[in-house]
Amino acid sequence: MSCNDPKPNAMNPRGFAERWLDAQHAIGGFICVHVQDQSLADDIVQEVARQATANFDKYDPNRPFIAWLIGIARQRIAENYRKQNRRPIVFSSDIVDSITDAYVDLQPEVDDRLDALRGCMDQLSNRHRRVIELRYARQLSQEQIGEQVGTNGRAINAMLFRIRTALRECVSKAMEEMR
Amino acid sequence: MNLPKQTADLLEAYFAGDPAPEVIAAMEAWLREDEANARLLAEYGLVDRLISHEQKNQDASAIFAALLEAEEKAELVVLDTKPALMHDVEENPDDAIPFSKAMSVLSYAAKQSLYKHAIAVTGIAAAIVFAAILTILFISGPNLSGNQTATNNTPSTNALIPVATLTTQRDAQWQVTSSPFSPSVGDQLMLGQRLTLIDGFAEITTHRGAVAVLEAPVSIEIIDHQTLRLHRGKLVGICETVSSKNFVVRTPQMDITDLGTRFGIDVTTEISSVLVMDGAVLTRPPAKSPNAFEPLVMKESDACRVWADTNKLERIAASEAPVFFSAIPSLYEQVVTESRPVLWMRQNEQDPSNLLGSAAFGVTKPGFGSVGLDGRGCVDAGDVLDFDADEPFSVGIWIRPGGDHNDMFVLGRAAKNIERGIHGYDLYLSNQRLRVQLLHAFDAKDSVNSLIRVESEKPLDTDRWHHVVATYDGSREASGVKIYINGVPIPTNVLDDSLDRNNIHAKSPFRIGLRGFAQPQSNIVLDGATRDFIVEKGSPMIGEAGDLVVFDRILRESEIKSFYDESSSFYSTPKLLR
Numbered sequence: 001m002s003c004n005d006p007k008p009n010a011m012n013p014r015g016f017a018e019r020w021l022d023a024q025h026a027i028g029g030f031i032c033v034h035v036q037d038q039s040l041a042d043d044i045v046q047e048v049a050r051q052a053t054a055n056f057d058k059y060d061p062n063r064p065f066i067a068w069l070i071g072i073a074r075q076r077i078a079e080n081y082r083k084q085n086r087r088p089i090v091f092s093s094d095i096v097d098s099i100t101d102a103y104v105d106l107q108p109e110v111d112d113r114l115d116a117l118r119g120c121m122d123q124l125s126n127r128h129r130r131v132i133e134l135r136y137a138r139q140l141s142q143e144q145i146g147e148q149v150g151t152n153g154r155a156i157n158a159m160l161f162r163i164r165t166a167l168r169e170c171v172s173k174a175m176e177e178m179r
Numbered sequence: 180m181n182l183p184k185q186t187a188d189l190l191e192a193y194f195a196g197d198p199a200p201e202v203i204a205a206m207e208a209w210l211r212e213d214e215a216n217a218r219l220l221a222e223y224g225l226v227d228r229l230i231s232h233e234q235k236n237q238d239a240s241a242i243f244a245a246l247l248e249a250e251e252k253a254e255l256v257v258l259d260t261k262p263a264l265m266h267d268v269e270e271n272p273d274d275a276i277p278f279s280k281a282m283s284v285l286s287y288a289a290k291q292s293l294y295k296h297a298i299a300v301t302g303i304a305a306a307i308v309f310a311a312i313l314t315i316l317f318i319s320g321p322n323l324s325g326n327q328t329a330t331n332n333t334p335s336t337n338a339l340i341p342v343a344t345l346t347t348q349r350d351a352q353w354q355v356t357s358s359p360f361s362p363s364v365g366d367q368l369m370l371g372q373r374l375t376l377i378d379g380f381a382e383i384t385t386h387r388g389a390v391a392v393l394e395a396p397v398s399i400e401i402i403d404h405q406t407l408r409l410h411r412g413k414l415v416g417i418c419e420t421v422s423s424k425n426f427v428v429r430t431p432q433m434d435i436t437d438l439g440t441r442f443g444i445d446v447t448t449e450i451s452s453v454l455v456m457d458g459a460v461l462t463r464p465p466a467k468s469p470n471a472f473e474p475l476v477m478k479e480s481d482a483c484r485v486w487a488d489t490n491k492l493e494r495i496a497a498s499e500a501p502v503f504f505s506a507i508p509s510l511y512e513q514v515v516t517e518s519r520p521v522l523w524m525r526q527n528e529q530d531p532s533n534l535l536g537s538a539a540f541g542v543t544k545p546g547f548g549s550v551g552l553d554g555r556g557c558v559d560a561g562d563v564l565d566f567d568a569d570e571p572f573s574v575g576i577w578i579r580p581g582g583d584h585n586d587m588f589v590l591g592r593a594a595k596n597i598e599r600g601i602h603g604y605d606l607y608l609s610n611q612r613l614r615v616q617l618l619h620a621f622d623a624k625d626s627v628n629s630l631i632r633v634e635s636e637k638p639l640d641t642d643r644w645h646h647v648v649a650t651y652d653g654s655r656e657a658s659g660v661k662i663y664i665n666g667v668p669i670p671t672n673v674l675d676d677s678l679d680r681n682n683i684h685a686k687s688p689f690r691i692g693l694r695g696f697a698q699p700q701s702n703i704v705l706d707g708a709t710r711d712f713i714v715e716k717g718s719p720m721i722g723e724a725g726d727l728v729v730f731d732r733i734l735r736e737s738e739i740k741s742f743y744d745e746s747s748s749f750y751s752t753p754k755l756l757r
Contacts, residue, residue: 025225025228025229025232026225028228028231028232029221029224029225029226029227029228029229030221030224031224031228032224032225032227032228032231033220033221033223033224033227036194036195036196036197037196038231041228041231042231086197087197087200089198089203090203091203091206091207091210092207095207095210095211095217098210098214098217099210099217099220099221101217102217102218102220102221102222103221103225105218106218106221106222106225110225110229113225113229114229114232114233117226117229117230117233118233121230121233127570127731132230132234133234136230136231136233136234136235137234137235142195142196149571149732150571150730150731150732150733151571151652151653151654151732151733152652152654152733154652154654155569155571155652155653155654155659157191157194157195158191158569158653158654158655159569159653160194161187161190161191161194161195162569162680164194164223164226164227164230165182165187165190167226167230168222168223168226169181171222171226172222
């Protein structure tokens with residue numbers, strides 16, 4: 001974090017808003033690693049934003065903001081699993097710390113990665129674009145997508161993973177070229 | 180850099196949702212293996228989130244664009260509130276609006292301060308006048324009376340004039356009281372023909388390009404190439420081409436004229452209802468009661484109904500209008516658009532040495548004919564259907580394999596080269612057993628075999644016709660392949676299941692009878708010229724083949740049964756009697 005960052009406090013909502021805008025995709029990414037249901041992930045992002053706003057005065061500016069948000073997100077994820085009576089995805093805390101560190105490193109690159117992703121998505125086939133739209137914009141289940149594109153949920157899961165893999169690799173390549 | 184297979188499998192299982200404890204344990208172990216793995220996982224999560232962000236932005240942009248467009252249309256519709264322009268020209272040809280009167284709409288536009296639409300209005304006015312003239316000419320033409328009130332289920336003998344095509348049907352059951360009737364996709368529909376759909380969906384396209392989607396139960400009559408009469412049931416009209424504008428649907432209580440739009444009509448014994456989804460329509464009383472209500476121009480989201488007992492028009496909220504299942508874009512796509520094949524072929528009646536086919540507008544009439552394959556020739560569809568292993572598809576064809584041949588390439592897109600050996604996908608007969616093959620590399624000197632091969636347990640009789648269908652779900656696994664013979668799924672054996680994440684693309688045409696690497700000595704070319712390929716001996720098909728259909732999705736068992744049923748009588752009839 002920059003030494004010039006203004007000291008945040010509850011009376012300085014602009015400080016929070018700016019930080020949140022910088023960190024929102026990274027915190028969303030952390031949540032997506034633990035929650036594959038897109039609408040639930042959206043809900044948790046909102047809960048994290050609410051809780052972080054209410055407790056912004058407790059944030060220690062010597063820590064990376066994203067790390068603080070991830071701490072809140074972990075609680076919200078666990079709580080949501082509890083509410084739904086589902087088995088939580090639990091990694092050891094040292095593993096979670098290393099994932100958190102990865103997001104701290106990734107956060108400054110998020111805007112560039114978003115630009116790169118747009119170019120990469122243009123290269124997708126129409127069919128893959130449609131599956132992506134049904135999954136992320138319409139938030140359909142894999143089975144529902146399968147019904148729409150003439151296959152089954154298992155094949156859609158495999159296809160979605162391949163698309164994500166291709167996009168991740170494409171974005172990473174673009175980032176390397178940028179450096 | 181590609182992920183190692185084990186890692187890819189683990190991540191795929193993890194991101195499938197609700198990972199099992201052993202998957203989480205394996206993930207933890209993998210994350211411990213290398214510090215870089217946490218970064219990799221974080222990148223996956225971030226990509227997921229960014230895709231979601233992008234998609235929602237696009238969704239919002241699309242809604243915004245649709246709202247803007249709707250606002251523009253709403254402004255334009257103001258001009259159309261002059262119903263005199265569309266006065267009953269069909270019933271009173273002498274009342275045709277002179278061009279000068281149509282042009283006066285322009286001054287009306289000016290008064291409404293809508294100069295920016297002046298050019299559009301000129302176009303609309305000219306189109307309307309042109310349509311009116313055409314309509315008058317059509318109505319006054321010999322034997323083409325718009326007053327066709329055929330109550331029979333078949334058109335009258337003096338009006339066997341094709342004016343529309345059955346372009347799609349899904350789970351459709353048709354009823355005809357006097358005679359058996361089972362139209363197939365691709366059938367021409369005649370002037371005056373009456374159709375009753377008991378179940379399922381059907382799409383009719385008039386020769387002017389207007390589309391009517393029928394939702395069973397529904398009964399219609401084809402009045403002419405631009406007019407349908409809806410006796411009962413639900414119809415969604417879609418007029419997206421210039422020539423299809425002014426498409427008319429007549430109901431007992433009102434006539435609806437399209438002004439370039441999408442709309443739904445529901446007719447019951449008591450009531451006729453209209454809902455406009457896009458654009459605008461003109462609603463008028465029917466000719467029998469011309470003064471029942473004032474003509475009304477309805478725009479997007481407007482709805483109205485007319486009661487049979489009073490004949491009075493009542494405007495209603497869109498939420499009170501009937502629900503038109505096929506008007507919901509995603510469902511329309513699902514029930515109608517996707518039910519079309521991506522490729523079909525049938526024999527040309529006039530020129531049996533050539534085949535008809537289309538990759539663009541897939542309609543097929545089963546049972547039309549077959550082509551003989553002597554081992555030297557093939558049917559060549561060109562550079563089409565380049566499916567990869569993660570794309571589902573279905574292929575159906577009638578075949579009559581000749582005897583005494585152990586290995587025969589039936590159809591597919593496959594090639595052979597030094598690096599990958601045989602690769603692509605195909606249907607293949609080996610010792611009379613039907614194989615479905617998806618090959619990245621097979622029998623190559625320098626490559627490990629990577630392929631899926633699934634084979635029917637029982638052999639097919641030679642010198643007899645069989646309807647064979649293969650479906651593949653895009654899962655890259657042998658379990659995703661199914662084989663149907665004569666409409667029924669059959670037991671299969673898996674010979675290979677090692678495709679993994681490799682592709683099955685092949686630089687080859689899609690062919691029936693000869694692999695892409697085999698040089699045909701005689702070619703039946705579809706939509707193109709004869710092509711040159713490496714001369715190499717393949718395992719040609721010897722026998723006959725007919726009625727190919729290819730879909731870019733897995734067909735349901737009911738659809739496969741229906742394809743078989745539609746064409747089995749043709750293939751079970753001795754050739755000389757056909």
